[in-house]
Amino acid sequence: MNARTEPEEAEPVQPARPPIVRELLLVAGLFLVYKVGRQLATGHTAEAFRNAADVWHAERRLHLPGEGAVQSLLLHGDVLVRVANTYYATVHFPATLAFLVWLYLRRPAHYVWARRVLAAVTAAALVLHLTFPLAPPRMLAAAGLTDTARVYGPSVYGPPQTDQLSNQFAAMPSLHFGWALMVAVGLIVATRSRWRWLWLLHPLVTLLVIVGTANHYWLDAIVAGALLGAALAVIHVPARTAATAGRGGPRPLRAKTGDHVLVGAGR
Numbered sequence: 001m002n003a004r005t006e007p008e009e010a011e012p013v014q015p016a017r018p019p020i021v022r023e024l025l026l027v028a029g030l031f032l033v034y035k036v037g038r039q040l041a042t043g044h045t046a047e048a049f050r051n052a053a054d055v056w057h058a059e060r061r062l063h064l065p066g067e068g069a070v071q072s073l074l075l076h077g078d079v080l081v082r083v084a085n086t087y088y089a090t091v092h093f094p095a096t097l098a099f100l101v102w103l104y105l106r107r108p109a110h111y112v113w114a115r116r117v118l119a120a121v122t123a124a125a126l127v128l129h130l131t132f133p134l135a136p137p138r139m140l141a142a143a144g145l146t147d148t149a150r151v152y153g154p155s156v157y158g159p160p161q162t163d164q165l166s167n168q169f170a171a172m173p174s175l176h177f178g179w180a181l182m183v184a185v186g187l188i189v190a191t192r193s194r195w196r197w198l199w200l201l202h203p204l205v206t207l208l209v210i211v212g213t214a215n216h217y218w219l220d221a222i223v224a225g226a227l228l229g230a231a232l233a234v235i236h237v238p239a240r241t242a243a244t245a246g247r248g249g250p251r252p253l254r255a256k257t258g259d260h261v262l263v264g265a266g267r
Contacts, residue, residue, distance in 0.1 A: 027100070027115070034122055048133040048169035052140045055172070055217050064219070067137050070212040071145055078152060084209045085149045089156045094175050095202065099183045103190060109238035110190040114182065120231040121178050125224070129170040136171040138214035145214040174216040178224030180206040185228075189237055209215040 074081040096118070103111035138147040147156035157168055180203040187199045210216040 001193055007112070017104060018112060020104075023104065023115075030119055031120065037250070038092045044133040045135075048135040048245060051132060051172075053142065055134060055219055056137070056140060056142055059217060059219055067143065067211050067217065068145055070085065070208055071148070071214060074148065074212045075146065077256040081148050081152045081213075082154075084213055085152060085154055087205070087209050088149070088176070088213050088215060089154055091206070091263070092179065095183055096179045099186060101157040103165055103186065105261075110186065113235060113238050114186045116235050117231045118179065118182055120235060121182065121227050122175065123212045124231075125173050125175050125178065128172055128223070129167065133169040134220075136215050137170055137217055139168075143214070144147070148213045149215075171216055172220050173224035173227060174210055174220035176210050176216070177203060177206055177221040178228050181225060181228055185232070206222065 074084050100111065100115060100118075104113055137143040137145050138150075149157065184199040184201075184203050188196050207221050210221065211218060
């Protein structure tokens, strides 16, 4: 074995986790700002329905498939449509929270990156919710779609006139889809498993659910994807560390000799 001496190089290590109390306050604060901001967009019913008609006709001019094609698949059985309604009602926030918690514990650098991307996408979405109120397709008579949550349950929304917990005219863009896509992208980037591409099933199922339950138009998801793409182009992925580098080629063999290390090619 040929050997030479060189100064010892420190192995790359994971960056320190951000203070957990600060992160909890930050995430909670962002969520509250978003919820309050959505409420500021209420009261624009007439404009929301005009925009809905425009979006519906724009999709037809773009030759996008009708949302009814997806809904008809769900309506083949009560069980399937209830599963879709349950997925819509229960998966969105828990999946995103679990994603952030896992990154915080296992990939701190990727956690900071993902949190920044999600915050940027959510802020941009809030601006659109305020400036472009949009009634979902379940409310648009021209769409001819069924409000599956109201008919089959479970539903997270009350009557729009009395619902004080959510703004039902904030369909554009779909954060259900935008966040789901970010969860998949984040896990694909932060892990090295050969099966990691299966995470794309999450945004795919989410897309079919939000369209099939008549809560969103195709364009809602397209705009959410565009916002995420813009955020990812600006907020760069952190460099990989030793913990996430995976099993590459052979590593150098290092044996300490005082203040130096002996390096040879491992075979």
